Amino acid sequence: MSPPQLIMIIFFCLIWIGALFLSLPYSSSNGESIGLLNALFTATSAICVNGLVVVDTGSVFSTFGQVVIMIMIQVGGLGFMTLGVMVAILLGKKIGLKQRLVIQQATHSTSAQGLVKLSIYMVLIAFAFEMLAILLLTVRWHSEMGWGQAAYYALFHSVSAFNNAGFALWSDSLSSFVGDPIVNMTIVALFIIGGLGYIVVVDLFRKRSWRKLSLHSKVVLLGSGILYVAGFLLLFLLESWNPATFGDLNIGERLWAALFQGSTPRSSGFNTIDIGSMLTTSQFLLIILMFIGAASGGTGGGIKINTFVVLVLATINTFRGGSQIHAFKRKIGVDTVMRALAVVMSSLAVVLLVALLLTLSEGMLEDHFLEVLFEATSAFSTTGLSMGLTSELSPLGKIIVTVTMFVGRLGPLTLAFALAQKKHTSKIGYAEDHVLIG
Numbered sequence: 001m002s003p004p005q006l007i008m009i010i011f012f013c014l015i016w017i018g019a020l021f022l023s024l025p026y027s028s029s030n031g032e033s034i035g036l037l038n039a040l041f042t043a044t045s046a047i048c049v050n051g052l053v054v055v056d057t058g059s060v061f062s063t064f065g066q067v068v069i070m071i072m073i074q075v076g077g078l079g080f081m082t083l084g085v086m087v088a089i090l091l092g093k094k095i096g097l098k099q100r101l102v103i104q105q106a107t108h109s110t111s112a113q114g115l116v117k118l119s120i121y122m123v124l125i126a127f128a129f130e131m132l133a134i135l136l137l138t139v140r141w142h143s144e145m146g147w148g149q150a151a152y153y154a155l156f157h158s159v160s161a162f163n164n165a166g167f168a169l170w171s172d173s174l175s176s177f178v179g180d181p182i183v184n185m186t187i188v189a190l191f192i193i194g195g196l197g198y199i200v201v202v203d204l205f206r207k208r209s210w211r212k213l214s215l216h217s218k219v220v221l222l223g224s225g226i227l228y229v230a231g232f233l234l235l236f237l238l239e240s241w242n243p244a245t246f247g248d249l250n251i252g253e254r255l256w257a258a259l260f261q262g263s264t265p266r267s268s269g270f271n272t273i274d275i276g277s278m279l280t281t282s283q284f285l286l287i288i289l290m291f292i293g294a295a296s297g298g299t300g301g302g303i304k305i306n307t308f309v310v311l312v313l314a315t316i317n318t319f320r321g322g323s324q325i326h327a328f329k330r331k332i333g334v335d336t337v338m339r340a341l342a343v344v345m346s347s348l349a350v351v352l353l354v355a356l357l358l359t360l361s362e363g364m365l366e367d368h369f370l371e372v373l374f375e376a377t378s379a380f381s382t383t384g385l386s387m388g389l390t391s392e393l394s395p396l397g398k399i400i401v402t403v404t405m406f407v408g409r410l411g412p413l414t415l416a417f418a419l420a421q422k423k424h425t426s427k428i429g430y431a432e433d434h435v436l437i438g
Helices: 003-022 036-047 063-078 080-090 097-107 114-146 147-162 180-197 198-207 215-241 251-266 280-292 305-320 334-361 366-378 395-410 411-420
Strands: 323-329 330-332
Touching: 003 036, 003 063, 003 334, 036 063, 036 147, 036 395, 063 097, 063 114, 063 147, 063 251, 097 114, 114 198, 147 180, 180 198, 180 215, 180 251, 180 305, 198 215, 215 251, 215 305, 215 323, 251 280, 280 334, 280 366, 305 330, 305 334, 334 366, 366 395
Parallel strands: none
Antiparallel strands: 323 330
C-alpha cells in the first residue's frame, strides 16, 4: 500500500471512529444521540480541521463530546503519523523507511531525511504555542467564568485556533470579542503560525535570518504577508460602509474586525462579525482568499499560498517572455509549475462541481448562488466559514459537504495518487506540434 493510500484509509477510519463516539447519547448535552449523519459530519469537520458545523458545538455536545472533538482536531491538525512518531519514540521503537515515507507524504516534505526530528519539532511547536495561548486566554476569561471554565474554554479554543479548525463554544463564534485585543491577537497569532506550516516555522527557528531561509519559506512568508495586508485593507475599506457589520463599531473595533476577518479566510474558520451580513464584494473576496488558503505542510487548507505564488511567477515570466521561472535568485523547475497547475485546476473543478451539486440538492434559487459557492469553497479549503447555509443543509447536502471536506483535507493530488493503481509511462515518443492558446 502506497503512503497516500495509507493516509487516506487511516483518515477515513479516524473519521468513523470519531463519528461513532459523537453519536453516543453520552456525547450529547441532553442525553439523546444527535444521529449518525450529524456525528459523521462533525467528525469529518474536526479531523479535517474544517470547522463547519450542523449543530452548535457549545450547546448540543456535552463536555465529553467537546473533548472528543478537541482530540480529533489535534490529531487531524498535527497528523496521526506525527503523533505516532512521538509514541514510538517514548516506547523506544525505531522508525522504519515505510513510516518515514508516510510522514514525508503527510508533511509535504521534499526529502525523507530528518523527518523524525521534524515530527518532534512539530509536536513541541504546537504544544508550546497552545500552552502560551491557554495561559493568556485563561487570564483574560477568568473574571467572566471562573478559573476552571476559563481554562477549559482557553484549551478548546487554543487547540482549535492553532490547528485552523474554527470550532468555537459560542454560537456566534468570537463575535462577542470583536474589539478585544487579547482575544484577537492570541487567536490570530495561533492560526497564522499554524497556517504557515511547520517546515517554515522550523526553518525560522533554526536559521533566524532571511538570507539563510529556504526558497519555500521565503515564498510562503512573502506571499502570506501580502495577502494578509491586502485582506485587512480591503475589508476595512469595504465594510466601513456597511452598517450591518462595522456600522456600530468604533475605529479601534473596526481595525480589529478587519484584521481578524482579513486573516481568517486563510483557513481559520473563526469570525468576529456575521459573515452573512457582509457586502457581496467582501464575501467574494473571502471566497478568493479561502481558495488560496494557507501553506503546504501546515494546518490550513486551500490550494496553498506557495502553489498560488508559483503560478503567479509563471504567468509573469510568460508575459515577459522569460526562458526560466525564478524567485530570490533560485530557479523553479517546470515540474513544480505543472504540479501547481494540476492542483489549481483539480481544486477549481472540485469546487465548481460541489457548488453545482449543492445547487441541485438544496433547491437554491439563482440569487443564492454566492452562498452556495461560498459553502463549497469553505468546505474544500477546510476554512469553516459559512454564510448560514451549513445549518440548513439537507441530508444529501450534508453528505456532499462531508465528502468535500475529506477531499479538501487530503488534497486532490494526494487523493488521485492514492486511487491510482500504478504509473503509466508511455513507451512512444511523439512528434511535437502546436495548439493555439488565447
